Amino acid sequence: xxxxxxxxxxxxxxxxxxxxxxxxxxxxxxxxxxxxxxxxxxxxxxxxxxxxxxxxxxxxxxxxxxxxxxxxxxxxxxxxxxxxxxxxxxxxxxxxxxxxxxxxxxxxxxxxxxxxxxxxxxxxxxxxxxxxxxxxxxxxxxxxxxxxxxxxxxxxxxxxxxxxxxxxxxxxxxxxxxxxxxxxxxxxxxxxxxxxxxxxxxxxxxxxxxxxxxxxxxxxxxxxxxxxxxxxxxxxxxxxxxxxxxxxxxxxxxxxxxxxxxxxxxxxxxxxxxxxxxxxxxxxxxxxxxxxxxxxxxxxxxxxxxxxxxxxxxxxxxxxxxxxxxxxxxxxxxxxxxxxxxxxxxxxxxxxxxxxxxxxxxxxxxxxxxxxxxxxxxxxxxxxxxxxxxxxxxxxxxxxxxxxxxxxxxxxxxxxxxxxxxxxxxxxxxxxxxxxxxxxxxxxxxxxxxxxxxxxxxx
Amino acid sequence: xxxxxxxxxxxxxxxxxxxxxxxxxxxxxxxxxxxxxxxxxxxxxxxxxxxxxxxxxxxxxxxxxxxxxxxxxxxxxxxxxxxxxxxxxxxxxxxxxxxxxxxxxxxxxxxxxxxxxxxxxxxxxxxxxxxxxxxxxxxxxxxxxxxxxxxxxxxxxxxxxxxxxxxxxxxxxxxxxxxxxxxxxxxxxxxxxxxxxxxxxxxxxxxxxxxxxxxxxxxxxxxxxxxxxxxxxxxxxxxxxxxxxxxxxxxxxxxxxxxxxxxxxxxxxxxxxxxxxxxxxxxxxxxxxxxx
Numbered sequence: 001x002x003x004x005x006x007x008x009x010x011x012x013x014x015x016x017x018x019x020x021x022x023x024x025x026x027x028x029x030x031x032x033x034x035x036x037x038x039x040x041x042x043x044x045x046x047x048x049x050x051x052x053x054x055x056x057x058x059x060x061x062x063x064x065x066x067x068x069x070x071x072x073x074x075x076x077x078x079x080x081x082x083x084x085x086x087x088x089x090x091x092x093x094x095x096x097x098x099x100x101x102x103x104x105x106x107x108x109x110x111x112x113x114x115x116x117x118x119x120x121x122x123x124x125x126x127x128x129x130x131x132x133x134x135x136x137x138x139x140x141x142x143x144x145x146x147x148x149x150x151x152x153x154x155x156x157x158x159x160x161x162x163x164x165x166x167x168x169x170x171x172x173x174x175x176x177x178x179x180x181x182x183x184x185x186x187x188x189x190x191x192x193x194x195x196x197x198x199x200x201x202x203x204x205x206x207x208x209x210x211x212x213x214x215x216x217x218x219x220x221x222x223x224x225x226x227x228x229x230x231x232x233x234x235x236x237x238x239x240x241x242x243x244x245x246x247x248x249x250x251x252x253x254x255x256x257x258x259x260x261x262x263x264x265x266x267x268x269x270x271x272x273x274x275x276x277x278x279x280x281x282x283x284x285x286x287x288x289x290x291x292x293x294x295x296x297x298x299x300x301x302x303x304x305x306x307x308x309x310x311x312x313x314x315x316x317x318x319x320x321x322x323x324x325x326x327x328x329x330x331x332x333x334x335x336x337x338x339x340x341x342x343x344x345x346x347x348x349x350x351x352x353x354x355x356x357x358x359x360x361x362x363x364x365x366x367x368x369x370x371x372x373x374x375x376x377x378x379x380x381x382x383x384x385x386x387x388x389x390x391x392x393x394x395x396x397x398x399x400x401x402x403x404x405x406x407x408x409x410x411x412x413x414x415x416x417x418x419x420x421x422x423x424x425x426x427x428x429x430x431x432x433x434x435x436x437x438x439x440x441x442x443x444x445x446x447x448x449x450x451x452x453x454x455x456x457x458x459x
Numbered sequence: 460x461x462x463x464x465x466x467x468x469x470x471x472x473x474x475x476x477x478x479x480x481x482x483x484x485x486x487x488x489x490x491x492x493x494x495x496x497x498x499x500x501x502x503x504x505x506x507x508x509x510x511x512x513x514x515x516x517x518x519x520x521x522x523x524x525x526x527x528x529x530x531x532x533x534x535x536x537x538x539x540x541x542x543x544x545x546x547x548x549x550x551x552x553x554x555x556x557x558x559x560x561x562x563x564x565x566x567x568x569x570x571x572x573x574x575x576x577x578x579x580x581x582x583x584x585x586x587x588x589x590x591x592x593x594x595x596x597x598x599x600x601x602x603x604x605x606x607x608x609x610x611x612x613x614x615x616x617x618x619x620x621x622x623x624x625x626x627x628x629x630x631x632x633x634x635x636x637x638x639x640x641x642x643x644x645x646x647x648x649x650x651x652x653x654x655x656x657x658x659x660x661x662x663x664x665x666x667x668x669x670x671x672x673x674x675x676x677x678x679x680x681x682x683x684x685x686x687x688x689x690x691x692x693x694x695x696x697x698x699x700x701x702x703x704x705x706x707x708x709x710x711x712x713x714x715x716x717x718x719x720x721x722x723x724x725x726x727x728x729x730x731x732x733x734x735x736x737x738x739x740x741x742x743x744x745x746x747x748x749x750x751x
Contacts, residue, residue, distance in 0.1 A: 008462045079664060100638065104621070228472070228476070229475055229479045240506070244504075276675065286465065287460070288469075288475070327639050341646075399644070401639075401644040403646055406653075408638040408639050408640070408641075411641040411644070
């Protein structure tokens with residue numbers, strides 16, 4: 001493989017504020033020679049002029065506001081290369097105020113590095129970020145215990161934090177690939193094994209990053225595609241009706257019979273469109289494609305296309321159980337609808353039930369809603385049926401965001417679609433009850449097992 | 460899928476989201492390589508059509524070849540090209556060649572011209588490819604969204620952008636309090652009068668742009684290549700503030716070689732752009748006020 005076609009991977013760097021995430025990234029860039037020449041010198045010079053001490057984190061915190069306050073506001077994207085591949089490091093802010101930015105960064109990542117400061121130990125955001133990574137479905141995680149230079153690289157300090165955090169992650173079903181003792185500022189155990197920590201026999205941070213894997217698209221999986229739009233450009237006598245979308249799993253070929261969900265309409269693939277490319281006969285996972293159909297059918301954007309002759313875990317439902325994180329200014333409550341976006345679909349949605357809050361020990365059962373930055377396992381109810389699947393079966397059709405007014409206010413993953421309503425939530429319940437009573441009153445012989453016990457029921 | 464196929468698919472997805480979300484949407488076209496790749500991706504996303512207006516902000520100080528090339532391409536690709544300009548600043552000579560600072564000049568000729576062309580309060584010149592002629596409109600409907608080809612590896616503040624990024628009524632960007640943007644589920648719901656910048660190329664780099672140009676054989680303006688004098692432009696802008704670099708690269712392949720292992724391996728792309736050098740945070744300040 002030639003150098004320019006190196007694979008690329010997104011990695012998020014998470015952890016509590018001031019635990020050294022930006023320093024880690026800055027140092028990794030410097031030690032892998034990934035910085036434009038003169039960048040370090042320029043910042044060193046500016047520090048000298050302004051009477052400040054040079055920090056590696058200054059390489060990243062490029063926004064003026066950040067340099068003034070010394071914290072990362074947003075998730076900067078930084079590019080660097082190892083021998084194996086090209087990395088996009090997403091430096092996520094550790095400050096609780098900027099959780100939405102940490103999530104934005106983490107949602108694009110294939111793997112995560114969680115940084116813990118040995119001086120202050122496992123902190124609130126160390127726990128919270130661990131929880132959020134599990135909530136976003138990120139399984140490839142390494143933990144760095146940082147600033148060990150401040151303890152003369154004492155193994156017992158490392159052990160204590162390692163044991164405490166491992167135990168916490170175990171409660172979330174997260175098992176880190178490795179826990180590494182480091183000093184980001186001194187560059188210890190990042191790209192080279194540190195002599196000062198000969199008691200550590202594991203891999204360096206860079207070796208661990210290289211051992212992560214990007215998810216491999218499974219073209220043999222069931223086919224699904226969320227319909228993003230339908231095009232009919234009439235310019236230049238173009239009369240194609242093109243069904244456009246990105247393939248979420250599997251492979252579709254010309255001639256395949258397809259079904260749209262939730263409308264259940266069926267058709268056959270006539271062509272796979274392309275521009276400035278050879279004629280195509282199939283499209284697979286992650287391709288942004290466009291199809292024409294043999295039959296003229298009316299479907300809406302947001303529907304999910306599957307093959308009609310193939311089983312798939314995609315279901316049509318009006319209720320789901322989900323894990324969500326709430327980021328809205330206003331709490332998530334039961335009394336009004338929100339907008340939910342999943343795949344290319346949008347739906348009106350209500351919060352039906354909070355089963356429990358996540359990451360909290362409170363024994364309360366009576367929840368009034370979710371406040372900003374709280375996570376919960378909830379039941380959501382849609383106004384109209386939606387086609388979706390559990391996150392574990394297909395990430396793209398199993399995750400969603402919630403919009404409150406004009407604000408992106410939350411996100412989450414589908415644990416399961418629910419087919420039966422919970423107690424007291426049957427649609428048309430009043431009508432059914434009234435009908436039942438009428439039938440029993442006028443046709444009592446059809447209800448022999450009830451006897452006369454309920455004869456005093458009135459309508 | 461390889462790296463370029465993934466980048467392409469993601470950018471097409473974003474272009475399609477922009478198209479389905481905004482009735483009046485334009486795409487900024489600076490004539491440079493990035494926005495030319497963007498134009499190419501639009502052709503791919505919409506199967507040969509470009510269902511947006513292409514907007515060019517003409518500072519009148521552009522490298523002259525750029526304007527000639529712009530008009531040729533608009534005609535050949537049948538584009539609806541819209542041109543905006545700060546005529547007042549130009550007639551009053553509020554420019555860098557006439558004694559203003561570079562930043563004042565950028566602000567007047569680029570940021571202000573862009574903001575007022577987008578909101579329809581300043582005249583627009585429009586090229587009609589069917590009749591092959593230019594027309595002028597004094598007022599026009601505001602664009603709700605502008606698709607812009609910025610990349611996060613260009614400089615610090617661009618690395619913090621969202622894909623769908625809101626500007627307030629004064630076209631200002633509040634970098635510190637941006638909404639969450641999870642996975643591919645972009646928030647495309649905005650309050651009336653919000654102006655939105657859409658950024659489909661954030662994850663591309665200077666290198667992947669050239670690799671894609673090479674792979675797709677995309678025609679780009681020839682001043683990116685050495686025409687025999689041993690110099691070429693690496694980044695395009697206005698002539699008083701943009702210098703060519705010494706290079707003998709004559710093809711996209713040569714340029715890729717220069718970036719991967721040659722003389723530009725560790726030299727920033729915008730090093731030839733003088734407005735970036737004036738003190739810390741300059742471009743960030745310009746961007747807060749609406750600069751692309």
